[in-house]
Every structure is written in structure tokens, then in C-alpha cells.
Amino acid sequence: MRRFVAGSVRLLRLACRPMPSRAERVKQLFEQALDLPEERHAAFLAEACPGEPDLQREVADLLSALAAATGFLAERRDPTATEQPGTTVDGRFELMERLGEGGFGVVFRARQLEPLQRDVALKILKLGLHGRSATARFEQERQALARMQHPNIAAVYDGGTTASGRPYFAMELVDGKPITEYCREHGLGIGERVDLVIAVCLAVQHAHLKGIVHRDLKPANILVARSSDQRPLPKVIDFGIAKALDPDVAHPDFTGTLHGQPIGTLEYMPPEQALGRLDELDSRADVYSLGVVLYELLAGRRPFERGDHATGIGADGMVSRIRDEAPRRPSTRVAQGDRPVPLPGADRSRWSRALHGDLDWIIDRALQKNPDDRYPTPNALATDLRNFRSGMPVSAGPPTAGYVLRRFLGRHRAAALGSTTLLLSILIGFVATSLALADARAASASKSRTVAALRTLLLTADPHALRGPDHSVRAMLDEFAPHIAERFASDPDVALELHVTVGGAYRNLSQLESARGHLDRAVALARTAGDALPLERALIEQTALRRELGDLRGAAESAEEALGMARARNPRSPRVGQLMLTRADLYRLADDPRQGEALVQPALALLPRNNVDPRVLAQRAFGLDLLGAFALRRGTTESAKAHFEAARAARTRCFAPDHPMLATSDMNLAAVHRTRGALGEARRAAERALANQSKAFGARHPQVAATHAFLGGLALQQNDLPRAREHLGRALEVRKAVLPAGHPDLASTFADLGRLELQARRPADAERHLRCAVELGEAAGGTSRAFAGAIQNLGIAVERQGRLDAAVTLYQRALRLHRALGNDNPGIPGSLTNLGMLTHRRGDPSAAVPLLREAVELRRSQAAAAGELLNAETALARAAKAAGDLRTAAVAQRARVALMTELGNPAGQIAATRAKAARLFLDAGDAAAAKPLAAAAHAYCTTEIPDQWPTGDSAAMLAACLLAEGKCAEAARHADAAWSLLRRSPAPVAYRRRCLEVLVSAHRGAAAATADEAQRTDHRHTADRAKADLAAMPGSGGTGR
């Protein structure tokens, strides 16, 4: 009946679609009416929805609203639609053919009729953006343009307004190609290309002298025609148009085309223009754009192009690259070879070598972010290009330290120093001293000032200080760093300071290998010099680096040495306290919590108390973190939580809320929450940290990876496999990119991914990851618990794919490794359990029993979690039963009862386990042990499932127990009840047979015991009948097990 109703509803739904809403009907009718002439609207509506006058009226109202809405949200007509080929403009220009169109308007080839007949390019500008005042301004501009007379500038002849009121220019018609195309088509070499640009520079210079800046220089606006003697003749077009269009807005269009060429992209704009700082635009903007054109002509591509960079494709991403990123040198770009060489058929490496040096430097200077660092005029650029052509030295030499510094300061004024005065004094100091240093005649005072200034600047590379990964700082470091040794060869102490600083900066940028070279060199220099303080500083940096590199032993050595030196100076100094904390942290990482924890309190005592100095607060927070970490390790989570919270509180006092150090605190708290089992809280804290770190460090940073790894592990624990896979995948990607090969974190990420795939039941994938983890672990010496765990899991992955022999080997290896790590290692019972189960699976339960028994005992002594213990007990119970060791199986089953109760398993499951235990004890001949189990199982069954056969079975077991105690009459009663339930039940024959056997014995016993003749006969009778039943059962003759 019910089914029928549901079915008919489905039929009804199929039969009629959902009714359209009223709004939909209104629109439908409206649209249908639109196809009809207006006079038929009323008739149509009357026909389409008879009897619905409201609906008719609503649609009719809309139709009349549309008629009245002329001009409302109307589309403007194409602004140039009235000017078509054939039209005469201003009575003087006859439009001939449309050449192109852009955001500014449209260009026609036109015939000028008077005063002289010639062909011109007529550019009609779009209206609508401009009011009347714009027209006046436009006229002014036009007059200025008309003053320019230069063979390489397309002349502006005339201008005015069209009949429809739009401004137009009449310009020299250039029959040419964009410069890039021209060079390619005519196979121009580097020298010829440079010559063309020189001519363009001079043209632009001419315009600048007339007070006109182009502001939109790009190949599409630099056409190359052929002169009468067939030489290439560049012509700059569209001078001043950008400004005439709108004096406030120099952004040209992005998508228009001229002669089919895309024009106007961000790619030719200097930073000040791309950023919209239009008041800063001057002639040097054109120098930059000329630099881009030159770059493109020589390198075959523009300095920055959309889509050639991972960070983004958008105009926004472009703007920030134009602002921040140093373009790669043209020679490098060519050598790299991902695009054809600009001249087809040219030899790549020769072309690249020809650019290397002078042309690289010239372009570098033209493309400076700060206009002050560029060539001051196009003329200066042309001069340097001529120098290059004639083999003279160019003015743009290789970047000097001072030059690099100046550029750097220009970019990072605010971030680096905050105050202009300070900036100036440092700048002056640096420039002065670096000049002096170049003479190798520097006074030591100014030397140290130089170094101090440089250090201040380089420390800006610390994302902690800068908030945000800074690629230009990287670029500057890369440029500067290789020259330290050579440039400061005669000044080892300066070189030492610079190596320490540069090494530290690289470390902060996660360029660990680069950092290592500098710091090793610094330490070596300091040892040679024999000066204590610099050596101590270098050692401290080296400690931090080695720690990050995962070289814990090396880090400990450096730290011990630095600590010894600091103690020798003053054993009670805060510096000693700091170093002790560093050392304690290394102990923690090296799995030596006892030594580590002992250092922390004395270290904290050395730090100044009640100090509000942020550095001291930060150190104190670090100490508290360590205390928390050690507490966590001891399992005292509440105290760990308190320490971490205190550390976070200290940090909020000295850092801004989005400072990455707070993320460190959040991660610590996340770890505590995870240990406490508060996984949701752990996730929230870690996600907060991740957001903070990604902002501060960028996506590719080891700390970001660590947080991803944590979140991945957490998701794994919560069995959210997709989330786990995402986080762990990210962690792996970043770690592969930034960590040195063989770093322990890489191994642990692979191990986690392996665990994930095991959990996802993809053992082949798991094996792949785990093999990587194991390989890395072996390379690192392979003794850690994590390494043993990876081998263990690899065993599981292999076993799940059916390769049992290989799995045994792996489990045995894992077991050996775990045993080597100490008896309290929870990995031992884990390996034992796996090995035992596999041994059983391979058909040798007797060999499995001792393994599993040891696993159980170890888990008990290690106070393992109930779930883990339960797994071991289950495996043991099964193996022991299969091996015929019934007593061991029985004890294991009884232990399972307690564990399942602790874990809150369903009562039915627990009762069934009790019954199993009871049966095993009975079979093992221990009725006394069986009785309470059987009684409890029976009690459950009689309440919950009184009429089902397990109730009978438990009654039969109870009867057997009573029989063993000699209580035959009571046993007989239970056996009767049991048989009445089992007789016709689907219970296995063995169960029924057991029941009958008890029944027979119980009644016989009862017959022997009773004095009452009638009762005795009765018992005998029952026993005989049961005996007969037993004989009639299948498989009779033998006794069931």
C-alpha cells in the first residue's frame, strides 16, 4: 500500500513539470510578446492567459515601461559609427579605409583634400569620456604636438572636431611595421637593432625637449618604414595621445589593436605608471619603456610577461612584479632558451654572449625601478648604446656594492629603516666608506659603520622583520654574496662580518645551502683571526643553521663551543642563558629530554626578570616553550598547556598579532590539544598558525610545510583522508623544494603519506611513499623510532599486497630496530603484533603465540591505550585457539571483555565475548573460571534475546559449570531450558550436540543423586531420549569438539 502511494507520487511528478513561478510566466509572456508588433500585444495576452487579468496587466505594464524606457540603460551607439569610409570629416578629410581600432577610438586612412592633397592617418577619439573642458585641453595638446618636427616622429598635421563632436588628429601615414616585427622579418642583427633604438631614443628626446612625453611607448607605437634609399626608418607614432586623451590618467587601453597589433599592456610601463603614481611620471617613464623595447628586441621577450611566472597571471600580479622584481638579464634570458633566439637561425650562445656585459648593464640601468637610478634622458641611453656600438666603456658599469645598496634602499626605504634621516646618514656613510674600501684604505671606524649599515639592510631579509617574503632582497643577496670573498680579501674582519650577516639572511630566506657556505667560511675566518666575539657570533648563526639543516650533532657542537666561550667571558650573563636554551632545544630534538629539561630553569634564571625588552620576552617565551615541550613529552599535558599559554602571553606582549612567532605558540598549543585529544581545538590553532605563517613567509617555507604536515597528521587521526592528503601533499611539495636532500622532515612527510595511503587502503601507493621514507632514513643512519615505524608500515603495505615473506623480513627488521631503542618503546609490541599475526596467517599459530603474548605483556607494562591492547589480545586469542592452547585463548578472551567494557563497546558484543571465553575455559577444563562468564552472558541473553538460541547456548554452558560443581539437578534444569531453545534452532550442530551431552550427563547425575524413584525414572528417561537424539544427529559417533 505504502509502496503504491510512493510510486504514484513519482508518476505524478513525471507527468507534469513543476509549475513555472509567476515571475517566470511574466517573463515568458513578455518575451513572446516582444516578438510581435506592438499592436498585437493586447490580443496576444488575452489569448495566452485568459481569465488572468492581473497577469495580463502586469505584462502589459512591463511592455509599456520598455517603450517608455528609451535611453534608460541604453547602449550607446558605436562612437565612430557615423564616420564610415566615404564620409568627409570637417570638409577636409575623406575617409578611405579603416586601419584599426582601440579603446581610444578608431583610425582611418584618409585623403586630405586641402590645402594639399595627401594620404593621412586620421585618428578619431572616442567621445563620452570627455566633457567640453576636455575638448579645450585637447586642442592645446594638439598644438603642442604640431610643433614637433623630427624625421623619426610621425608628424601631426592637423586636428579638430568631427561633425558629431569628436576630437580627431590627422597624422602622417606611416607605412611600416612595429619595430619588433620589422627586425624579425628583415633578420636584423644585434647592432642593427641597437641602431634603430638609438634613433628612437633621439626622437623621444626631441619630443621631451618640446615638453611632450609619450607615456605609451611600445613596439606598436614604434613603426619602421623604409626610407627612399631603402634604409629602415623608425617612426614613433601617437605621441602625447595618452596625455591628450586624459591628462590625469595615463593608463592606456589594454585590449585595443592597431594594425592588428595588440597595444598597450602593463608590460611596457615603469613601476610609477603601473602603480598609478601619475604625479611622478616624467620623461624617465619613457626611458623605462625604451628599455623594455630594447630588452624585447634583444632577448626576444619582455622583462615581465604574463604567464611566465608562477606567482600570478593577473594585472595585479604584473604590477607587483614590475614594482618589486629585478628582471633577469637579457643574456640569461636568451641562454635559458625557452624561446627562439630573436634572430631566426642565430646561434643561441653567441647571441647571449653578445648581450652579456654592456647590453645587460645598459638595459638594467634603463629598467631601474627608481627613476633616479635610470638614465636621466633618452639621450643618455642613446649615448651609452653608441658607446657600446663603438666599443667604448659604457657608463652603466657592473653594479657596485654602493649601487646595489642604493637600489636596495630605494626599494625598501620604509621597511628597512623607517626614518629618512637615519637612512641618509647610513647611505652617506656607506657610499663614502665603500668608495674608501675600494681603495683599500679605510679607517676601521668607517669600516665598522659600513658593515653595520649593510647588516641593517641585509637583516631586512628576515621575513620576521619584514613580514612577507621579499624576492628583491633575495635578488640583491644573490648579486652581492658571491663577491664578498674577492672584494674584501684584504679585510678579513669585514669579510667575516659580511659572511655572518649574509649567511644569516640566507638562512632566514630558507636558502640553507647558500647559508651554509657563508657561515662555514665565517667560522673559519674567525678561527684564523682568533678573536673571540666574532667567532661566538658566527658559531651561534651556525648552530641555528645546522639545526635547520637537521644536522643535530653539528649544531650541538657549535652550540657547546659558543656556550663555552660565553661562559668564559661571564658565566652569569644573559647570553649564557640564551645559549643554554639553544642547547636544551637541541637535546630535545635529539630525544634526550632529561639533559635538556635540566638546562631550562637555570637558563631562565639568567635572563633579566620583569624585563619588557622584546628580545628578552622572546627568549623567555622560548624557555617556556621548552618547558612545555618537555612536559608534553612526559605526558603531563596540563602543565605543558600552561607553559605554552604563558609563552604565548609573553609573545603577545612583544609582537604584533600577525607576527610569525605567535604562530609558533599556536603550533605548540595545537600539539598539546592534539595530545589531549582535543583534535578540533588543535586544528583551529594550527590553521590560525598556517594563515599567519603563509602571510609572513609565503607558501614555500619550511615552517609552513611543518604546519601543513601537522594538519595532515591531524586529519589522518580524524580519518579525514582527503584533507590529510592535501596537507601532506603540500608539505611534501614545499619540503622537496626548500629542504636539502636527506632532511629528516622529508622522510617524516613520506612516512605520513604512507600511513595515509595505508589508512585509505591503497597499499601500493603507501609502499611507494614508505620506500622513499625508508631510503631517506637509511641514508641518515636509520636508527630513529620514526625510521623503525616507517619500516613497520612498509611491512604492512607489503603484507596487504600479499607479499608475505617480504613482510616478515620487514617486521623482523622493524622489531630489531625498535628493541634497540629501549624496552619502553611502544614500537616493540606493535611490531610483535604484526609479526605474530602474519606468522599465524602463514599457518604457524604455535610460533605466533609467544610473539603475541610478549606484545600483550609489553603493552600492559607500557600502559598502552585500551584499543592497542585489545588488538594484541584479539590476535593472541585467535592464534592460541588455533594452536590448541585453549587456556591462553580463554585468558585472552577474558581480557578482551574487560577492555571492551573500558572502550564502551556494545553490550551484545561484550556478552558474546564472555560466552567465547566461557566456552574456552570449559574446553580447557576450568569450569570455575567459566562460570561467572557464562552466568553474565546468560543474564544478558535472558533479558535481551530471551527466545533466541544464544540464550540456550549460554544456559548450556551454565549447566556444564554447575555439573562440574556436582549440582546435577540445577544443571539438568538449565540444560532442559537450553535444549528447548536450541533444539529447533539454526545454531551450529556442535552447539546443539554440546547441549545434549550436558543434558544427558546432568540428568544421569540427577537420577543417581535423587532418592525419589519417580524422579529418578523421569531423569533416566530424559537422559535416554537425549542420548537417542544425540545418536541421530549428523556426525554422531564422534564427539564434537
Place this chain on the structure above:
Amino acid sequence: MTPTDDQLLATVYQRLRGIAERQLRGERDDHTLQPTALVHEAWLTLRDRLEALSHDPARFFAAAAESMRCILIDHARRHNAKKRGGGADRLPLDLEQISATASYDDLIALDEAIAALAEGNPRSAEVVRLRFYAGLTEEEAAQALGMSPRTIRREWAFARAFLFQRLDLHRSR
């Protein structure tokens, strides 16, 4: 317009600028926001979403339209909160000049009318938003939404009728 990723972004950027300029041109005397600032504000709002959406023109332009709308309307509201009145009757508006000539009251009223349209006819409202706030032409809107230009024309006609009626009523009450 072929909607490759960078062209999409560039187009929207340019359009946003155009709209912002026009919007503010009529307000030069007491402007509170420079066109560039307005566009940068829009970009900050858009940046993340746009990059993620650039492969999906429909959602891309919807996001662009939405953030331009938010900024214009917020700006109008802020402005109105400071300076009450002056809502002269300057209908009709046209697509090029709406922002230049419309008073802030017009803008807010129009936006509310579009919201009312969206209740019964979300698709019409979407077309209006793309055309009005993201500045797409008929063909571009058709491409972005994956509809035929004819459908867009119909939706557009309906929207104009609806909005005109709605604004008219709104005003006469």
C-alpha cells in the same frame, strides 16, 4: 574578445577603471576616492578570487561585477551618509554615463531594483550586473554566461522594462 586568462584580467581591470573614472568624474569637487584608489580597492577585493576564477568566465565576471558593485554602492552609501539630499531626478541613465551623471541616490535605488529583479528572475539580474557593473557588451555577456546573444538581448530587454518600472514606481511614491 577571446577570454584567455590574462586578457580577461586586463579587460576587467580596464573596465573597472573606466567605470570608476566615470563614476567619480561628476564628483570631482568633493570626491572622497580617486579613480585609481577605487580601482585598487576593487582589485584588492577581487584579486584572490579572480585569479582562481580566470578559467571560468561566467564566475569570473560575476565576481568582478559584484565587487565593483559593492564598492560603488558602499561609496554611494558613505557619501549619502555624509551629505543627505541632492537626489535630483536625472533619469534616464545610459550605460556609458550612468556613473557620471547619476546621483548616488540613483545608484542605490538602481541597485535595490536589481536585487528585486533577482528575486524572480536571477538570470536577468545576472545579465544586468555583468553589463552594468562589469561593463561587458552584449556579446561578451553572452560568452561569459554561455548563452546566445539573442537570449541576452531578451533578458536585457526584460530587465530594462522591469527596472524602469520599478524605479519609476519607487520615485512616484
